[in-house]
Amino acid sequence: MITTVVGSYPVIFKEKLSFFEKILETFGLYDKYKYAIEIAVKDQISAGINIISDGQVRGDMIEIFTKNMFGFEDKRVVSKVEFMKPITLKDILYAKKIAKKLNPNVEIKGIITGPSTIASSVRVENFYTDNKDENLIYDIAAALNKELLAIERHVSYIQIDEPILSTGIMDLDVAKKAIDITIKGVKKPIAMHVCGDVTKVADDLFKFNVDILDHEFSSIRKNLEILNNIPKKVGFGCINTKSKKVESVEDIKNLIMEGLEILKNNEYLNKNLKDNILIDPDCGMRLLSRDIAFNKLKNMVLAAKEF
Numbered sequence: 001m002i003t004t005v006v007g008s009y010p011v012i013f014k015e016k017l018s019f020f021e022k023i024l025e026t027f028g029l030y031d032k033y034k035y036a037i038e039i040a041v042k043d044q045i046s047a048g049i050n051i052i053s054d055g056q057v058r059g060d061m062i063e064i065f066t067k068n069m070f071g072f073e074d075k076r077v078v079s080k081v082e083f084m085k086p087i088t089l090k091d092i093l094y095a096k097k098i099a100k101k102l103n104p105n106v107e108i109k110g111i112i113t114g115p116s117t118i119a120s121s122v123r124v125e126n127f128y129t130d131n132k133d134e135n136l137i138y139d140i141a142a143a144l145n146k147e148l149l150a151i152e153r154h155v156s157y158i159q160i161d162e163p164i165l166s167t168g169i170m171d172l173d174v175a176k177k178a179i180d181i182t183i184k185g186v187k188k189p190i191a192m193h194v195c196g197d198v199t200k201v202a203d204d205l206f207k208f209n210v211d212i213l214d215h216e217f218s219s220i221r222k223n224l225e226i227l228n229n230i231p232k233k234v235g236f237g238c239i240n241t242k243s244k245k246v247e248s249v250e251d252i253k254n255l256i257m258e259g260l261e262i263l264k265n266n267e268y269l270n271k272n273l274k275d276n277i278l279i280d281p282d283c284g285m286r287l288l289s290r291d292i293a294f295n296k297l298k299n300m301v302l303a304a305k306e307f
């Protein structure tokens, strides 16, 4: 079965800079995050992950985007939101360059934070009425669409992170329309990652125009019930990213088996179940230590290989 990550990896900075790097640093030209990307890529590849990320090392999932879009000052909305320049492209290309040297078969995915999640996490001071203002959400979506069109040809698929959708705070019809705007003209497969308990919103999420729905099944076992009638490919989160305990291969294998058992009854998916499931952690791994994150990924890959 294909393995991937949700996105973020522990951010590791280089301890000892070379002479040349020190000079760059003096002029404010040293990019400390490049090393963090290298570590994230190398670790994912040595763990055996098939579709890696760039590690999303530059900041939290909101900040990365608000810092680089017009209309925001930090996380405050000060004017109409618009696309300025590709945001994640440079790191994707850098990660890809490192990855291809280590293993030419490894694929990379593009990851953006969804419009509803960004809108719900900022302070609206101007131009829009509040966080739920449809115009704000749609303008963010239009900006994100330009981002996707800029990165699409460099990645094997796209993932949109919309964790806010499990909370019930945001209007799911607006969220769905916003995703349509976000993915307009994008031809690569699209996954939507929604962590949290999705049992109450699953029927609505099933209607979103995405190819893969990615959820957490390790820390929230209740989510397993949505596998009975999910009409999309499943991103099967099977590593608890909130816990420091490294799951055993056996434990992970058992959880995947439990998921496959339920999927067998699913009338929407074809019977070649392994084509309908991607194995990944529950969520991003930024807050774990490098050692724990790596060992969790390694065991996850070993478990996936047993199928």
Ligand SMILES: [Zn+2]
Binding pocket: 006, 163, 193, 194, 195, 282, 283, 284
């Ligand atoms: Zn998540």
